[in-house]
Amino acid sequence: MTPQILAEKVLSAARAAFDAAGLDTGVLPQTATVERPRVAEHGDYSSNISLQVAKKAGKPPRELAEAIAANLRAVEGIAAVDIAGPGFLNIKLDAAATGAVAGKIIEAGDTYGHNDSLNGQKLNLEFVSANPTGPIHIGSVRWAAVGDALGRVISASGAEVTTEYYVNDAGVQMDLFGASLLAAAKGEPVPADGYQGDYVKDIAKQIVADRPELLTSDDPRQGFRQAGLDLMLAEIKRSLADFGVHFDVYFSEKQLHDGGDIDAAVAKLTELGATFESEGALWLRTTDHGDDKDRVLRKEDGTWTYFAADAAYYRDKRQRGFDPLVYMLGADHHGYIGRMKALSACFGDDPNATIEILIGQLVNLKKDGQPLRMSKRAGTITTLDEFVAALGSDAGRYALARYSSDSTIDLDLDLWTSASNDNPVYYVQYAHARIASLLRNAGELGLSRGESYDPKLLDHPRESDLLKQLAGFPKVVATAAELREPHRVARYAEDLAGAYHRFYDACRVLPRGDEEFTDTGAARLWLVEATRVVLANALRLLGVSAPERM
Incomplete structure (x- = not known):
């Protein structure tokens, strides 16, 4: 009997x-709470339904508990029901x-x-959305892992999920990217506020090789801007695919x-x-709804702000029928x-119903006990x-998916690449591989679990x-989806x-030796086999493989 079925039995009782x-009966909840008690001697499961409804029913909780328990004891599969504490x-x-x-x-x-x-x-789930001005860095990698796992968990809980990557291909940063690429292609210093690093030189070199005519075009900066965007976005998609992440949009x-x-x-x-x-600008009255200041939509020079684009993007998502919109930032x-x-x-x-914003904290990497430095513009x-x-x-x-996203984490590369039980992913994958090995051995011995079994033997x-x-x-998956916490699955x-x-x-x-293979x-x-199935399913929700051999 699963906790879900038992919850239905408790509510029926x-x-x-x-x-x-x-x-x-209108004071009863739609779903009864059934949980595993902290102390195993207290039973397999416990419920506080009597405490939940006693006040509304106008009855002492223990009195209600006794009446519910009497009905539960008659349910097939329930061996005993005891009343503890206040009910x-x-x-x-x-x-x-x-x-x-x-x-x-x-x-x-x-x-x-x-x-x-x-x-x-x-549900629309937007995550990563890193500027296409360079490779995806570690600050976005966390959201790639957590966001993809969250999308899988939410989908497994019945929602229709669209995962989305917002490509910031407009604005000053893209102009700087194009100027940096053009300068690199000409062998000139990149602008002081431009993008540094070997990857800029590599992209510029590829653009020149693929489209040399851009250097002598009427607007070479714009040409390099678009060509660089195309190459960088293709590289981002490839990197994400190698990490097992694929966006719907x-x-x-x-x-x-x-x-x-x-x-x-x-x-x-x-x-x-x-x-x-x-003052010559167009503003949005966001302070009417709790914002700390009103926001500019159109600047004095007539150009739109980033926030204006955010407004249009929000409206576009809503017009596509999404509710809620989840942003991971x-x-x-x-x-x-x-x-x-x-x-x-x-x-x-209603912002509390239509929009959710999840904030993720930083990830620090360590190798050989030393932190690894990260800076996109400096090239390191x-x-x-x-x-x-x-x-x-x-x-x-x-x-990355193992920890609550609202906490800063330090990842020791030496630990996470070790083949030891101290490495959590190795520990879980080894359990699956150990089961696969046992099942292979059973097959080699000609042993099968058969078409059915007697559950009383377990x-x-x-x-x-x-x-x-x-x-x-199933409850873990449902809770992880509801709370947006895929680390619960890990x-x-x-x-x-x-x-x-x-x-x-x-x-x-x-069996060993001449021992008989019993029921x-x-x-x-x-x-x-049931354990293997669940381990594989849990790893799949995290986007992690379930190896048969290790």
């Missing part, structure tokens, strides 16, 4: 208790109900862990300027009474929260390609622990790997 007592329900399942989880997991296969908690949402900022989208968005804001003119963008929330309100939307840059070369895609993605404490861990996976995978190793050390699966052994093969 509560409804029956309320009906019998003539109480209003907690401590529930123990029988071995058959616990063991049946393995069969359900194998039947579900790749879809086990999927849930419908976010059904009906059409690459959206051009220049498109907003050229297509009149900014004009249309600002006209709409003006129609809604959200703009005003002052770096620590230096914390000020965007207030202004983007205010922008949403200026368009007449740690790129995504270098990051993957140093750690590998699997270790790199896992390392009654060893280590088997029960592993089964309960497996049963909790931590779960590590806990599951530990539960499997403890099971394997305590419970013999394959218990067959049931354990079901449990082993």
Whole structure:
């Protein structure tokens, strides 16, 4: 019995208790909370439903708990229900109900862990969106790993997800990039505020080789600007693909300027009474909605600000039917929260419902005990390609997705490339490879788990622990999606790997020598395969491979 099914049983028992007592069932929650207790002796699961509704029902929580418990004890698969403290329900399942989880997991296969908690949402998830003026650096690499994993987790929870990369291909930084490339192509110093580094020289050299006519064109700076953008964007897409990240949409900022989208968005804001003119500029009244200052949309010289483009982009996403919009930004963008929330309100939307902004903190890399320096313009840059070369895609993605994105992390490259149990990704992947090896050995011995098994045979404490861990996976995925915290899946995978190793050390699966292969052994093969399925599914949600051999 999974926690989801047990939650349904608890709610049904509560409804029956309320009906019998003539109480209003409308005060009951839509979903009962069922959790694993911290102390194993308290049972397999616990619920606080009596405490949740006692005040509204006008009854003591223990009295309600007794009535609910009486109904639960009659449910098939529940071995015992005890009342603890002020009214907690401590529930123990029988071995058959616990063991049946393995069969359900194998039947579900790749879809086990999927849930419908976010059904009906059409969500836009924007992340990375690094300026196409250089390779993706480590500050954006974290969002590549976390954002892609979050998209997978949200999709597994029933939402329709579109992942999007906003290409900042308009504005001063692109002009500087083009000027830097042209200077490098001519062998001249790049502008003082331009882009340095060998990669600029390499791109300029490639442009000259591919399109030498640009040097003598009427507007060589513009030619190098566009050619450099095309090459850099292709390189960014390749680097991301090598990291296992693929975006559904690459959206051009220049498109907003050229297509009149900014004009249309600002006209709409003006129609809604959200703009005003002052000192020759056009402003948006964001202070009306909690921003620390009003924002300029059109400058005195008649040009649009970056914020005007942000407004047009927000409107474009909303017109495409997305709700909510999720932005994943770096620590230096914390000020965007207030202004983007205010922008949403200026368009007449509810910012708390339509927009979410997640802020990620910095990543520090260490090698041989020393920090690695990072600076795009100085040329001493740690790129995504270098990051993957140093750690590998699997270790790199896992390392970045393993921690809450709102905390600064220090990644020790020596640890994350080591083949030891101290390395979390190695620990999880090794558990999967160990299972694959066991299953290969079973096949070589001509042993099979068969078409079915007796779940009551899985009654060893280590088997029960592993089964309960497996049963909790869908809830972990749903919680990770709801809270936008994919690191919960990584931590779960590590806990599951530990539960499997403890099971394997305590419970013999394959016979030795002339030992007979029993029904218990067959049931354990079901449990082993179920564990493999869940480990593989968890790693897949993180964009990490599940190796068969290590």
